[in-house]
Amino acid sequence: MSDFNRRKFIQICGSGLALAALPFSLNAAAGARVVVIGGGFAGATAAKYLRLLGGNISVTLVDPAAAHISCIGSNLVLTGESALSSLTRPLATLRDKFGVQLVSGRAVRVDPGLHRVHLASGATLDYEHVIIAPGIDFERVPGLNFNVMPHAWIAGAQTTLLKNQLNAMPNGGTFVITIPKTPFRAHTGPYERATVVADFFLRTKPASKILILDANPDIAAMRRTFSTAFTGIYRNIVQYLPNVTVNSADAANMSLNITRGGVTSIVRGSVINVIPPQRAGRLLFDSGLVPSGSKFAPVNPLNYESTQIPAANIHILGDSQATGQAKSGHMANSQAKVCVDAILRALVGLAPDPAPKTTAAAFPPITRTTASWTSTTYAFAPPSGLATIGTMVAVPGTPAEAPTPTEDIREEMAGWLGNLLSDSFA
Ligand SMILES: Cc1cc2nc3c(=O)[nH]c(=O)nc-3n(C[C@H](O)[C@H](O)[C@H](O)COP(=O)(O)OP(=O)(O)OC[C@H]3O[C@@H](n4cnc5c(N)ncnc54)[C@H](O)[C@@H]3O)c2cc1C
Known part of the structure; x- marks a missing residue:
């Protein structure tokens, strides 16, 4: 345009x-x-x-x-x-x-x-x-408890919970965001969330990391804008992984069971934001x-x-x-x-x-x-x-x-x- x-x-x-x-x-x-x-x-x-x-x-x-x-x-x-x-x-x-x-x-x-x-x-x-x-x-993700791992994908109490968790996260912690397969509400939204929080970390907790676990084969919207940000200004903070399936969540251990490329593993985070299918x-x-x-x-x-x-x-x-x-x-x-x-x-x-x-x-x-x-x-x-x-x-x-x-x-x-x-x- x-x-x-x-x-x-x-x-x-x-x-x-x-x-x-x-x-x-x-x-x-x-x-x-x-x-x-x-x-x-x-x-x-x-x-x-x-x-x-x-x-x-x-x-x-x-x-x-x-x-x-x-x-x-x-x-x-x-x-x-x-x-x-x-x-x-x-x-x-x-x-x-x-x-x-x-x-x-x-x-x-x-x-x-x-x-x-x-x-x-x-x-x-x-x-x-x-x-x-x-x-x-939302579709069910086994073990997922939104009181511990908020979706914040319907604005309100969930947004406040995730905000409080991010504020309380120590410098050096890891914020994990999971993105479901398309179609989902707001294809730009999860990547926008990652850039906004990366900017916040850069200013307030620069040793912190963001791990994006995307079920899609690539960034689902505004690929040029977000990949430029993730590999440019936020390269020391953001790690983006495509083709990740979240199998289950474990609230007690703040971890996710995921599969990528046929390999299943456990990922831990200080704050975990699961955006379910x-x-x-x-x-x-x-x-x-x-x-x-x-x-x-x-x-x-x-x-x-x-x-x-x-x-x-x-x-x-x-x-x-x-x-x-x-x-x-x-x-x-x-x-x-x-x-x-x-x-x-x-x-x-x-x-x-x-x-x-x-x-x-x-x-x-x-x-x-x-x-x-x-x-x-x-x-x-x-x-x-x-x-x-x-x-x-x-x-x-x-x-x-x-x-x-x-x-x-x-x-x-x-x-x-x-x-x-x-x-x-x-
Ligand atoms: C982080 C984030 C960023 C976003 N950014 C953008 C953006 O930049 N641009 C953009 O255009 N969109 C964006 N979106 C998407 C946008 O918010 C949604 O697509 C939009 O809200 C959908 O509108 P809707 O009317 O279908 O549903 P909603 O806005 O969710 O409204 C549904 C309403 O239905 C009510 N309801 C549900 N069930 C019942 C029932 N059984 N009986 C009576 N009422 C019921 C609910 O209480 C609610 O008020 C974003 C979303 C998120 C999460």
């Missing part, structure tokens, strides 16, 4: 311009009920824009949390450069500003026949359309929306409607869906807008936009004063051959990556995140 385009992209990102003017009247949709499950980047954006653009549509947002804590930016909390409070957005803003009805609770099952959501409390909510956006769940939120499995043997929920990217239970007005957004697009907050926000547009059209009997586009972006900090960026734009590709559902494919030239980390990009990082948080939650 050229510098001009990138700046323009940062400005308009999150502005919702794509949905500013709907080419149809929504009178016929008045009174329709949409239930949104999950108030993260995907669900909050969808709830907001349904109310903003949908006239008198009734929108109910279900989440057990009263506020969302953004994972984006949470790596900087680990080093004290940011605070969780600055990443926290109350869902009440969506009620007060846009008239979204909030239900505090956990959805446990969606009944496609009755168009009904069942909550853990026993209450039910009926809908014309339901949007399911519960983020991720991931899958769609449990609700999607319990509602029959993930095919046997799959980890994420397949959808039609024209309207994000489930293809596992089609024609039932069940839409799945964000990290839980299986279109192959980046599992990112920026992408979740972008998908939500495509989905809202499609639902509003469906409510008045129109087909979805036949050529949607979505975007993903990340601005990983590389040092205390510099950051880099990456962005990917996806365009709809119609079905070919025997396929009945189209796909989203990265447009030529993307993913794009900054040539080098700079101080200017670090400033833009804050603007980008501020825009994205405002557009999703306020």
Whole structure:
């Protein structure tokens, strides 16, 4: 992306311009009920824009949390450069500003026949359309205890725990990070975590080491940026090992049993951050929306409607869906807008936009004063051959990556995140 385009992209990102003017009247949709499950980047954006653009549509947002804590930016909390409070957005803003009805609770099952959501409390909510956006769940790693080896991959108490462990770690200790096979939430995130913590160690505990155990054959995102950092400024701190399988964890001995190149061994660490393999939120499995043997929920990217239970007005957004697009907050926000547009059209009997586009972006900090960026734009590709559902494919030239980390990009990082948080939650 050229510098001009990138700046323009940062400005308009999150502005919702794509949905500013709907080419149809929504009178016929008045009174329709949409239930949104999950108030993260995907669900909050969808709830907001349904109310903003949908006239008198009734929108109910279900989440057990009263506020969302953004994972984006949470790596900087680990080093004290940011605070969780600055990443926290109350869902009440969506009620007060846009008239979204909030239900505090956990959805446990969606009944496609009755168009009904069942909550853990026993209450039910009926809908014309339901949007399911519960983020991720973790797969089990034998012996793993998150109270001892935090994932810090859902921001909140886990972030604070890892921060405290890193602060307490003696100079000369080893911080081990494990990365699961793709796809997982935020492909740049683990490598960003390594650079942020390496910078922190360089300044505060220079004899310390970071060992990255990656299940993938290579750095999964922004390879040039991160490999340059790991082998350049952080060469005395970071050791990166690809193709590592974590077999089990031993909390009592602060060790992992791993296999690499057919050899099994024990790795010890002063602080161990296991980022486990991931899958769609449990609700999607319990509602029959993930095919046997799959980890994420397949959808039609024209309207994000489930293809596992089609024609039932069940839409799945964000990290839980299986279109192959980046599992990112920026992408979740972008998908939500495509989905809202499609639902509003469906409510008045129109087909979805036949050529949607979505975007993903990340601005990983590389040092205390510099950051880099990456962005990917996806365009709809119609079905070919025997396929009945189209796909989203990265447009030529993307993913794009900054040539080098700079101080200017670090400033833009804050603007980008501020825009994205405002557009999703306020
Ligand atoms: C360290 C880190 C760095 C990251 N950096 C970036 C970045 O630079 N750029 C970027 O775009 N993305 C980044 N991400 C990824 C981003 O945070 C996620 O992709 C994004 O949060 C996904 O949004 P979501 O709405 O699908 O899920 P979430 O934001 O996780 O929201 C899910 C919501 O659903 C609720 N929920 C779950 N189950 C239920 C249920 N049964 N009933 C009701 N509610 C439920 C949860 O309480 C939660 O509020 C990063 C992630 C991490 C961990």
